[in-house]
Amino acid sequence: MKSNMEGMFVRNSANPILTAEDLPCKAFFILNPGAVKFKGEYLLLVDVFHSEGGIIFWLARSRDGVNFNFDPAPVKWPESYTWWKENGVYDPRITQVEDEYFIMYGSHNNALGTRLGIVKTRDFENFERVSICSEINNRNGVLFPEKINGLYCRLDRPFGGGEHSPCDMWMSFSPDLIYWGESRPVMTTRPAHWDHLKLGGGAVPIRINGGWLCIYHGVAECCSGSIYSIFAAILDEKEPWKVLARSKYPLLFPETPYERSGRVTNVVFTCNALLENDGTLKMYYGAADACIGLAEANINDVIKACDSGYRFML
Numbered sequence: 001m002k003s004n005m006e007g008m009f010v011r012n013s014a015n016p017i018l019t020a021e022d023l024p025c026k027a028f029f030i031l032n033p034g035a036v037k038f039k040g041e042y043l044l045l046v047d048v049f050h051s052e053g054g055i056i057f058w059l060a061r062s063r064d065g066v067n068f069n070f071d072p073a074p075v076k077w078p079e080s081y082t083w084w085k086e087n088g089v090y091d092p093r094i095t096q097v098e099d100e101y102f103i104m105y106g107s108h109n110n111a112l113g114t115r116l117g118i119v120k121t122r123d124f125e126n127f128e129r130v131s132i133c134s135e136i137n138n139r140n141g142v143l144f145p146e147k148i149n150g151l152y153c154r155l156d157r158p159f160g161g162g163e164h165s166p167c168d169m170w171m172s173f174s175p176d177l178i179y180w181g182e183s184r185p186v187m188t189t190r191p192a193h194w195d196h197l198k199l200g201g202g203a204v205p206i207r208i209n210g211g212w213l214c215i216y217h218g219v220a221e222c223c224s225g226s227i228y229s230i231f232a233a234i235l236d237e238k239e240p241w242k243v244l245a246r247s248k249y250p251l252l253f254p255e256t257p258y259e260r261s262g263r264v265t266n267v268v269f270t271c272n273a274l275l276e277n278d279g280t281l282k283m284y285y286g287a288a289d290a291c292i293g294l295a296e297a298n299i300n301d302v303i304k305a306c307d308s309g310y311r312f313m314l
């Protein structure tokens with residue numbers, strides 16, 4: 001068993017398992033990877049703040065899930081659309097749908113802000129654009145691994161105001177990953193909780209008995225700034241905009257020096273949680289927007305940590 005009774009994630013003793021010093025070139029910070037198991041390897045698609053400014057994606061690979069090596073060069077990311085100049089990319093969520101992998105990520109334009117982008121790959125060498133699929137500022141897009149009621153489904157988080165404006169988690173549907181609609185709210189912030197300011201999708205949802213396990217991030221604000229921590233909720237299987245249960249407390253909270261101090265203080269932020277055959281969830285998370293940690297928990301403990309979660313256990 002990897003976690004304690006409360007469903008809290010347990011940090012790997014080798015943390016942080018990846019830092020900017022592990023890259024083959026100069027960069028200042030790495031953070032918030034997408035993760036996937038592919039052909040016997042763990043792959044992390046890592047946000048890299050390179051020395052000229054801006055964020056690019058770079059793959060790191062591991063056989064054991066703990067010791068990672070970066071590729072010699074960043075991924076060959078596809079050219080921008082003529083009508084949408086992509087000045088930076090960040091926070092990728094990798095969703096396998098049959099033998100294709102869809103990467104939903106923040107596509108940043110210096111003048112216009114951030115939209116949700118989708119790029120697909122079959123081999124993590126060749127990447128092909130699918131769409132820029134939000135009209136307004138939007139982040140934390142997470143594609144479900146299955147169609148729901150015949151439509152692709154994503155979590156997203158539209159935002160109008162600045163970094164400190166409240167934001168909620170929404171959901172949208174699409175027949176083709178290009179046109180999205182039927183948008184609706186899923187989860188709002190909770191007063192007096194560690195997700196009282198804003199929240200958004202985190203890991204790709206995991207199918208459990210009668211629902212979806214949704215590991216998400218919540219933000220609280222205190223006098224000196226924001227605190228990002230990680231929570232879990234259970235969404236209805238067929239109507240996933242309905243929240244059936246939700247953890248009252250964070251399952252990972254910035255407590256260590258590398259989570260408390262970095263480019264942004266007090267941040268743990270995830271774009272993934274990989275389910276192993278023994279029920280362990282492996283979560284590769286960004287710490288203080290500066291480096292990457294690994295934390296693990298047993299999926300049933302995480303489900304139990306969601307209020308009234310017992311009936312959903314595997």
Ligand code: BMA
Pocket residue numbers: 031032090091228264267269286289
């Ligand atoms: C969010 C995203 C993340 C970042 C987090 C904390 O809004 O931009 O990439 O890790 O803020 O700074």
